Amino acid sequence: MAMIDVEELALGYENRTILEGLSFCVNEGDYLCIVGENGSGKSTLMKTLLGLQKPHGGTIRLGDGLKKNEIGYLPQQTAVQKDFPASVREVVLSGCQARCGFRPFYSRSEKQLADQNMERMGIRQLAKRCYRDLSGGQQQRALLARALCATRKILLLDEPVSGLDPVVTAEMYELIKSLNHEGITIIMISHDISAAVSYASHILHIGKKIFFGTTEEYTASDTGKLFIMREESEENA
């Protein structure tokens, strides 16, 4: 069975349904990119997958022993976080929160896990620095380390490179790729179609037309060709 199996999903906010008849599945080790125009419902889809919003119809099934509290999530930065006084270590540790249940404090193994993940993201030396003083790329690494504390299996990333400069963006993509090679399943919302087709194994295109398939199938399809062409001409303009 697939890790996440979505059937005939309808989603939207409040009483307005913005997308219907969405079906796709994600298997272990996949790298799925969700692409589509602004306002097509990418973020809403992700929130629905995470259970932050109720679907308007259809089903989402978690398989392969994936539990609700084993999903790592890299949200878009909120305004609150920009001036939040917290050390990197505190931020990363908070990823272990779901493991704690009602236990008030973190155990030694959870602290070790946080240290390991900081090491993995190359931000161990920043542990005591204040989150708000970091560069955009360093902040994303800290949030990624936090997400890794919450999961060993699957990461959901909501536009992880928005607001980063080209060099840091490339580093970020390589980092995500290496995590995928370590066996972590990736679901990522992306604005950057050229990066999406070069890194992802599967593409989900949502909008007026819905497409789901491998990246090769997408670049060969009409939906894909059209979208890639339009995005590239926009980039050049």
Added chain:
Amino acid sequence: MLDKLWDYLQFPFVRYALIVGVLVALCASLLGVTLVLKRFSFIGDGLSHVAFGAMAVASVVGLTDQIMIVMPVTIISAVLLLRTGQNSKIKGDAAIAMISVGALALGYILMNIFSTSSNISGDVCSTLFGSTSMLTLGLNDVIVCSVISFIVLCLFLFFYNKIFAVTFDEGFARASGTRAGTYNTILAVMIAVVIVMAMKLVGSLMISALIIFPALSAMRLFGSFRSVTVFSVACSVVCALIGMVISILAGTPVGPTIVAVDAAVFLLCCVISVFVRRRS
């Protein structure tokens, strides 16, 4: 001057006032850091006006124990405000403003129509700016206040990591399976209790100061959630003590004096942070 202070300290009601003042300052600043970061700085103002309205209702009904009405009403408002803050049609700040002025107006109308005392504006003034009722505290009040403060402190320590997680990133916390709703409710109840307690000290117009000033001062100087919380509490307690001593010695009103000291310390922290940044 010290002699004068020593003389005053001989009176039990002065000692009681000092104890209650310190405890209230401690609790308010403890929760203040989270509230400021959650963009709920004005919740103190809003809730204290709700408490003011409820108090007016209680005195019209003729309840001797006003707290029986004031506490539940304030707690319910707090829970509603914090719960619906994110997704409701009326956003957080507007909801707070609405409840705040609405309750204030209602309270004043009720007090005016069904007044039992001859000095209404005096009564209203003392509820808004805090009053000499600080100095009429009995041993019972001190005990109740200590117990509540102790409970708030314990709850805060127990839920410290969860409060951090929910404050820093509610979306992430929810997505990874933390029960954010539950912790928001606990936080709301604690805030309501502290505010009702603090009304006696600084009055309902100035409660926000006790909540936001220490947190803002601490955020100027420190970069981790733990150090901000610790410094904010320490700063608040010291300011409250200094403020109360000044008000005893100089005969100034208690609440506004404490707030003035808090504001002065905030300015000091701003100056220090500018110097620290320039050096580094």
